[in-house]
Amino acid sequence: MVKVGIIGLGKMGLSHYSIINAHEDVEVVGVCDSSGYVLDVLNKYTGVDTFSDFEKMLDVQGVEAAVISTPSKLHAPMVRACLERGIHVFCEKPFCLKPEDSAALADLARSKSLVTQVGYHNRFVGAFGEAKRLLDLGTLGRVTHVLAEAYGPVVLKPKGSTWRSKKDEGGGALYDYAAHPLDLLTWYFGRPESVSGTVLGHVFSSETEDEVYTTIDWGHGMSGQLSVSWSDESQRKMTTKITIWGTHGRINVDRQECQVYLRDDAAVPAGYEKGWNVHYTTGLTQEVDFYLRGEEYSAQLDAWIKRIEKVEVDGVGNFDDATVTDELLAAIARGGSGEVQHIVSGASVDVPPVPSGWWRRMKLRLKSRRSARTMRRA
């Protein structure tokens, strides 16, 4: 049994808690949130041990692995506090707002052989996984261009009361929405060289962007475009779609289906033929032991738990992977003027260590209190 602590009980936190609590290899030993009401109700009706101080929970409950679903700006200090205690971490996306933090934490986790993962659930969607498999097989030949899109109905009027509407807390369509298609791009094609022509457009929000458009360059004759809006009411819920053009064909992929067009010169994989092929989610999805809201949410936590049991540091969506996505996100965030922004590997950047001991604990405690009012998680 893996002893898990849950940090943050907003929308994503509750969902992760429910899924992992149903996992047969997991014992949830404590939950932590800034809302006393949510904690009291959970304790009263489920009997779970509840905490308002996450470090206290980590120290007294024997937590071996933590699920962090707090506002994005809290990820870095909370992840660090876990890793320093030798605790495996599953962190909601985006990983860290500063890529230097991401790289430092990925290094720290690796040095301690801790199993990490970031909640990029699309990597566990059958159709997106099939596209990855075909790309790795080289089925499309040389890829020349990719279009990554995500649209959904999140901000449909000028208002906003939570951390999601605050730029410095990781709010905005870039970190909240564009992170998903961008993570698929770094999974499929690795770290790009630069971004340019970035538009961070406002539709309804005053402080944060509602639209993200940018051109991405991988530097070997391969380009990409990103088109994202979270102010699109025509969508029932978030839809993410990737279109890939190569010398041997084309792939259109979303959560439901993987459509593949193969030219005559393509090496056709088993189960495919020349021309159009359509593979649906029903055929591409692996069944899960407990279903809440899409197999991918269960599959990603199950993959993390299984890796912890085998102490497998490498794995899909670990901190190393998420660091590359954070570097791309940061370059787009810097590029609001439209100028070229080069993407550098954050691994080479030296980060001053977070102070340890009494002062660090005080600072983190103050920080978590300050954000308590806004702490409603994804």
Added chain:
Amino acid sequence: MDRLLFGDNQFFGVNHMSEEKARAQAMRFQSVDAVMSVLDSAYDCGVTTFMCTTHDRIAEVTQRMREQPERYADQVFYPCMPYAHKYANAMADAGVIGAIRQFLPDEGFFDAAMRGGKSLAKKDIEGVTTLLIDAEMKMFEGLKTPVIFLQNVVVDLLLGLGFVDAFRIFADHVKARYGAEPGFITMNLPKLLDALDKVGVDNPIVCANINKIGFRMCGGLDAYVDVLANRPFRPIAMSVYASGAIRPDEAIEWVTSLPNLEAIVFGASSRTNIESTVKLVASAWPLSVT
């Protein structure tokens, strides 16, 4: 309970196979007239139970039916609540408590303040839960709702959390207030039956994916077949075609051969499709339909 129940996914752009098909359906059923026309076809084929989400647009359907009581004399609704996306979006926007406050009813404010306010303060979920149920049920006023379902996203969230008392609270309230049978939709049938046993909800109506290929049947096909044969509950099968992955005749032949299955819920966008499903099912099950 009728053996064939009509579902509503097709009306709201829900399609588990394709975003393009989902969008085409959303366009086609943009007007209530288009929805009514398909519901009329179902009704005229003898499929008079509509199992529907408490989506805002259903209020337009129920209003039309209230206006023509003779035309829809046999119409029965099985409301499924809540329509989860509105809560999910509100939670991202306003947090858990903010979202709940947002959906507490405006009318009967004092009642709401008493039941909801007191229970919010006492950390007692009973008052808030019953208020939210009443708010969702408003659109069915004056219509027949003999079974009221809790949607799978809520059932399975509570199931995972171990928050199983909520099932009893829901069951007690829909029985007492609406004289209805409680129903539960789930993707985790065997596990849910254990939880309902634990809180004393006896012989529950449970709707789950039941299809030949085991699509979204958590616990596995064998475990589902086993509980169907051996556990006391009233099963309704949904997703019998597994979103189109199984041929209709094959799907229906398999599902109607299962022991103890009480009903099948299906969606269709045209009279032809409704008729062919009715015909297929009628060849295996005696249906009192035209």
